[in-house]
Amino acid sequence: MPFDPAVIRASFAVVERRADQLTKYFYAHLFTNNPGVEALFPARLAEQRDRLFAALTQLVLRLEDPGKLTGYLAALGRDHRKFRAAPEHYPAVGASLIAALKHFSGHSWTPEIEKAWTEVYTVVSQAMIDAAAAVPADTPRWWDAEVLEHRRAGPDLAVLTLRPDRPYGFTPGQYLTVCSDRQPQVWRPYSPARAPRPDHTLELHVRRVPDGLLSTALVDDVRPGETLRLGPPLGDAVLAPGSDRPLLMVAGGTGWAPVRALLEQLAQDGGRPTTVFVAARSDADQYDLDTVHTLIREHAWLHVVLSAPEAGASRAEAARLLRDGLAGYGDCSGHDVHVSGPPDLVPAVVAQLLDQDAEPDLVRHDPVTATFNRSRPLTPAEWFLEERDVPWINRTELG
Ligand SMILES: Cc1cc2nc3c(=O)[nH]c(=O)nc-3n(C[C@H](O)[C@H](O)[C@H](O)COP(=O)(O)OP(=O)(O)OC[C@H]3O[C@@H](n4cnc5c(N)ncnc54)[C@H](O)[C@@H]3O)c2cc1C
Ligand code: HEM
Numbered sequence: 001m002p003f004d005p006a007v008i009r010a011s012f013a014v015v016e017r018r019a020d021q022l023t024k025y026f027y028a029h030l031f032t033n034n035p036g037v038e039a040l041f042p043a044r045l046a047e048q049r050d051r052l053f054a055a056l057t058q059l060v061l062r063l064e065d066p067g068k069l070t071g072y073l074a075a076l077g078r079d080h081r082k083f084r085a086a087p088e089h090y091p092a093v094g095a096s097l098i099a100a101l102k103h104f105s106g107h108s109w110t111p112e113i114e115k116a117w118t119e120v121y122t123v124v125s126q127a128m129i130d131a132a133a134a135v136p137a138d139t140p141r142w143w144d145a146e147v148l149e150h151r152r153a154g155p156d157l158a159v160l161t162l163r164p165d166r167p168y169g170f171t172p173g174q175y176l177t178v179c180s181d182r183q184p185q186v187w188r189p190y191s192p193a194r195a196p197r198p199d200h201t202l203e204l205h206v207r208r209v210p211d212g213l214l215s216t217a218l219v220d221d222v223r224p225g226e227t228l229r230l231g232p233p234l235g236d237a238v239l240a241p242g243s244d245r246p247l248l249m250v251a252g253g254t255g256w257a258p259v260r261a262l263l264e265q266l267a268q269d270g271g272r273p274t275t276v277f278v279a280a281r282s283d284a285d286q287y288d289l290d291t292v293h294t295l296i297r298e299h300a301w302l303h304v305v306l307s308a309p310e311a312g313a314s315r316a317e318a319a320r321l322l323r324d325g326l327a328g329y330g331d332c333s334g335h336d337v338h339v340s341g342p343p344d345l346v347p348a349v350v351a352q353l354l355d356q357d358a359e360p361d362l363v364r365h366d367p368v369t370a371t372f373n374r375s376r377p378l379t380p381a382e383w384f385l386e387e388r389d390v391p392w393i394n395r396t397e398l399g
Contacts, residue, residue, distance in 0.1 A: 003119040005063040011113045012060045015104045026100035034092045040084055042185040042213075058367070059124065070127065075234055077128030081141045082177070082187065082231045085132075090125040097121065142179070143168050143230040148201065150224055153287040156208040157254070158219040159193075162228060167200050170233035172261035173338070175366060177231035178204070182217040187231060191340065191366070193257035195264035202230075205257040205288070237338060237364040239265060245336045245362070247274040248329065250349050252322075252341025253285060258366075259340060260288070263295055263302065271301035275329065279307040279322045279341070323352060332358035339365040 015022050031038040062069045098117055102109045145168075149161040170176065172195045177187040193203040208219040222228070239262060247266070251259040256278055266274060280286040286308060296302050307325050309317035326349070337358045339349050346365050354360060 003116045003123070007113060007116040008060060008063060008120055011101070011105065011108070011117070012056070014108050015101060016057075018104050022100050022104045025103055026096050029099050030093060030096040033096065034089075037089065037092065040089075040185065042183070059120075063120070073124060073127040074131035077131035078135050079177070079231055079234060080128060081132050081135065082179075082229070083185075084141070087129045087133075090129060094118075094121040094125060139232070140166070142232075145202070145228050145230050147222055147224050147226045147228060150222060152219075153205070154207075154285065156219060157285075157287055158206050158208075158222075159288075160204045160206060160218065160222070162202045162204065162230070164200060164202065164230060168202060168230060168233075170196065171238045172196075172265040173238035173258050173364070174233040174235045175258070176202075176233050178214065178218070179229040179231075180214065180217050180222060180226070182221055183213050186214050187229075188214040189234070189366075191254075191258035191261070193260045195261050195268065203257075205254045207254045207285075235366050237340070237366050238262075239269075240336050240362070240364075243336055244272055245334055246272065247338070248332055248335045248353070248358075249274065249276040249338040250279070250322075250326065250341070250353075251276065252279045252345040252349075253281070255339075255341030255345075256288060257340075259338065260291065260295075262338060263299075266301075267295075267299055271299055273301050273303075275303045275305070277305045277307055277322065277325055277329075279318070279345075281308075281318055283308070322349075326352055326356070330356065332356045334359070335362060337363040339363065343368045 027041070058072070059069070062072060098114065098121070101117060102114065105113070143164040143166065145162040145164040147160055148163050149159075151159045151161075153159045168176075170192060172192070175189045175191040177189050179185065179187045190204045190206060193205050194201075204218075206215055206218045208215045237258065249259050249262065259276060259278075263274070263276070266272065278286075278292065286306065289306075292304055292306070296304050305325055307318075307322045309321050332353050335358060337353055339346050339353070341349075346368050350358075350363055350365060353363065
């Protein structure tokens with residue numbers, strides 16, 4: 001590694017608390033100095049400025065683990081084809097990033113720090129450019145997909161069936177990013193809820209988040225016949241190849257989608273002992289129960305626990321029930337573990353399962369995006385305590 005990660009880390013710590021102003025400055029610098037680049041970005045950047053900083057944080061956290069960084073950057077570079085990012089854009093982004101870091105570092109900025117950031121950016125951007133260039137020419141930047149069906153599965157939840165314009169290859173457990181003309185350039189990740197099907201259709205489960213740009217469009221506005229764009233498949237929370245270990249899966253909310261896809265693949269592979277905890281915040285949030293019942297009827301190897309508190313209980317109770325349910329499961333050693341759900345739930349569940357002797361190398365989940373939006377709940381208890389005043393369903397054990 002040509003640069004010293006410690007120098008980068010120390011310099012990053014100086015600006016971290018000013019993420020909001022730094023990203024604003026970065027975009028202003030980029031767009032002012034590079035006419036035309038603004039059109040590649042979403043219009044309402046002011047409302048989602050933390051995304052860039054979250055990305056930077058991810059990079060800084062991985063600097064000392066070049067192995068993981070390489071895979072991450074290759075996927076990121078390939079994925080940036082969908083933004084129409086071209087090699088000539090990279091130096092411009094780098095110049096604006098360094099200008100912003102310098103501006104907010106004040107007197108602590110030194111030639112040594114500037115050199116370290118320049119070296120990091122050169123390595124990182126070259127890895128992305130090379131990975132994008134290595135994508136076979138016949139691979140599209142994105143797939144156009146027709147919305148075949150749009151079904152409401154709850155007050156803030158929609159199930160979308162999509163037909164891509166050409167076969168879309170992915171592995172159950174992966175996710176993809178989606179963009180709609182209703183929110184130009186706004187790409188968000190969603191997880192296919194079915195294993196690949198012969199007719200190439202995909203199913204997505206989308207929950208509307210308050211003030212969410214894309215989820216609101218997908219749940220409330222999108223209609224059959226419309227076209228969505230799909231980015232290439234991402235993520236490695238897939239079944240461990242060749243494993244015959246028992247499985248423990250925890251799905252919170254629409255985290256059920258990738259778990260359902262994984263269960264379909266397991267069924268195709270012949271099945272093995274699998275316990276799935278499906279956690280919901282309320283009865284309105286509990287969905288796709290017909291599928292759950294069908295799966296447990298058809299597969300003797302599958303045991304499902306639906307976790308939600310007694311009617312009238314506080315929402316903190318929901319967090320406690322899931323925690324207690326998992327604690328009751330006991331020893332997780334020797335298990336393949338899959339966790340999916342809201343960004344605040346996943347780290348808490350993973351921490352608990354590690355305490356229950358789950359093996360870190362066998363625990364899989366999607367990347368949890370860091371956020372600097374302090375209005376967002378920080379702990380599972382707070383997650384469950386979010387607004388909403390609907391009765392809870394009882395905790396139910398199935399299978
Ligand atoms: C790997 C991965 C897979 C995902 N799979 C699914 C899926 O299958 N189904 C699904 O419905 N969602 C899924 N998500 C979440 C999804 O990508 C979007 O974050 C979500 O739909 C909100 O996007 P938005 O544009 O509507 O909200 P934004 O406009 O980005 O955000 C609006 C507000 O909501 C907050 N917010 C953003 N995301 C969340 C969230 N997930 N929970 C709570 N608050 C949030 C923001 O901080 C902001 O305050 C997944 C996320 C990841 C990282
Ligand atoms: C080393 C350089 C770069 C890195 C590390 C980087 C990293 C990232 C990351 C991690 C995201 C968030 C992805 C997501 O949330 O799905 C992102 C979004 C984006 N990037 Fe880059 N990027 C780089 C260079 C570029 C360049 C050169 C362009 C083209 C001008 C570009 C255009 C975009 C766009 C348009 C978005 C979407 C913005 C948004 O949704 O907020 N990036 N980038």
